[in-house]
Amino acid sequence: MNKKYIITIVIILAIFVIGIFYFFYNQQVQPTNSTNTTTYPQASSLNFYPIHEIKSNKFDSGTFNTEGYVVKSYTCPSCPAGAQCKPCMRDNVVISENNKLLETYSLTDKEMILFADNPKQFELGEKYTFSIKILDYKSTSESINDVEIIGYNLFSKNIPTTLPSTTPTQKPTTNSGSSTMTVSLGQEFTLKKGETAQVKGLNVFLKIKDFIYSPCPKGSQCIWSGLAVVYELTVDGKVYNASMGNLPPETPYNVLVKDTDYKTYATFVINTPQISCTSQSGISQDECWRGLAKRFGDQSYCSKIGDLSTKDACFEDLAEQLKNNNLCQNVSSPKQYCQYLKLVSQNALAQCDSIIIFHWRVSCFKEIANKSGQGINACDTLESSKATICRESISGLDY
Numbered sequence: 001m002n003k004k005y006i007i008t009i010v011i012i013l014a015i016f017v018i019g020i021f022y023f024f025y026n027q028q029v030q031p032t033n034s035t036n037t038t039t040y041p042q043a044s045s046l047n048f049y050p051i052h053e054i055k056s057n058k059f060d061s062g063t064f065n066t067e068g069y070v071v072k073s074y075t076c077p078s079c080p081a082g083a084q085c086k087p088c089m090r091d092n093v094v095i096s097e098n099n100k101l102l103e104t105y106s107l108t109d110k111e112m113i114l115f116a117d118n119p120k121q122f123e124l125g126e127k128y129t130f131s132i133k134i135l136d137y138k139s140t141s142e143s144i145n146d147v148e149i150i151g152y153n154l155f156s157k158n159i160p161t162t163l164p165s166t167t168p169t170q171k172p173t174t175n176s177g178s179s180t181m182t183v184s185l186g187q188e189f190t191l192k193k194g195e196t197a198q199v200k201g202l203n204v205f206l207k208i209k210d211f212i213y214s215p216c217p218k219g220s221q222c223i224w225s226g227l228a229v230v231y232e233l234t235v236d237g238k239v240y241n242a243s244m245g246n247l248p249p250e251t252p253y254n255v256l257v258k259d260t261d262y263k264t265y266a267t268f269v270i271n272t273p274q275i276s277c278t279s280q281s282g283i284s285q286d287e288c289w290r291g292l293a294k295r296f297g298d299q300s301y302c303s304k305i306g307d308l309s310t311k312d313a314c315f316e317d318l319a320e321q322l323k324n325n326n327l328c329q330n331v332s333s334p335k336q337y338c339q340y341l342k343l344v345s346q347n348a349l350a351q352c353d354s355i356i357i358f359h360w361r362v363s364c365f366k367e368i369a370n371k372s373g374q375g376i377n378a379c380d381t382l383e384s385s386k387a388t389i390c391r392e393s394i395s396g397l398d399y
Contacts, residue, residue: 065132072124290305312331
């Protein structure tokens with residue numbers, strides 16, 4: 001056999017073997033890309049609110065679904081061991097009803113901060129359905145309490161936006177010669193467009209005015225789901241409109257849409273907010289009472305709370321909301337607004353970092369430093385780590 005021919009075959013085989021070795025070597029040593037690791041389950045079946053409604057209603061607790069484009073992502077830089085690093089916000093993404101990327105945290109009512117584990121798993125400009133939990137504290141300058149992610153889907157993977165029915169349906173009655181259905185509080189009932197139900201023994205009426213069924217086409221960019229039951233609740237002659245499917249927070253009754261096809265029917269349950277709370281237990285019930293206190297500005301609901309820390313938070317919520325500092329006398333261990341008032345009155349600069357609400361913590365440092373006449377130099381009287389927090393608070397934005 002020709003020697004030149006044999007050499008050519010050997011060279012080809014060698015290249016082939018080297019290629020196989022290189023391929024398997026890369027498979028072994030190539031690092032795993034963990035930046036996009038999913039750390040949440042899929043979104044749950046919860047009541048849906050657009051971003052602007054969550055912010056306008058200012059819910060102080062609860063779990064809901066919402067949707068939006070990821071327009072900003074932030075991950076707090078790691079701090080080297082033994083170093084003194086500037087405090088930073090918890091990892092988060094900003095979602096928006098509009099697909100426009102943001103560089104700052106100057107947010108409108110259509111944008112919201114969601115605290116998240118591993119924000120890099122969410123792609124900028126991508127739209128998601130999020131299951132969220134509203135926490136019982138506020139650490140930003142936003143108008144609502146902090147919100148964290150508890151589940152999500154890409155928007156194309158739609159999920160139900162109302163809770164499934166789990167209680168037996170009682171048969172409503174219809175008054176003879178009348179189109180108005182008579183129902184009881186806590187009873188499920190189904191209406192069609194234009195039909196009305198009255199709560200037995202009360203001057204409370206619910207009427208379906210319309211349905212909205214305009215779901216966002218697959219692959220399109222929409223600012224809301226396009227699905228809603230439009231109804232009105234009339235209480236003692238006063239009308240409360242759910243134009244986008246949700247009643248205003250001052251409504252004296254709770255209305256839950258249990259089931260609907262957004263075209264021809266909807267199944268409702270009407271209840272008093274108090275009954276909604278008494279049907280719960282433990283921390284869920286306490287948070288329910290706290291929500292009612294803030295909703296109606298009524299401190300009597302705070303007194304119903306069993307957990308002491310939740311009761312304290314309830315009275316602090318109202319003291320801030322009603323600008324009634326006397327309510328702080330009911331707080332055994334202040335941590336928010338009442339702690340701010342207390343420390344400012346005592347000029348206790350060294351304790352300002354104990355306030356858990358960010359903007360009140362900043363205000364505490366600034367007010368005490370300004371009252372001292374020393375300004376930012378007042379921070380020099382504190383131990384090193386607190387002095388750093390003090391200086392950063394005083395030199396930062398006003399809230």
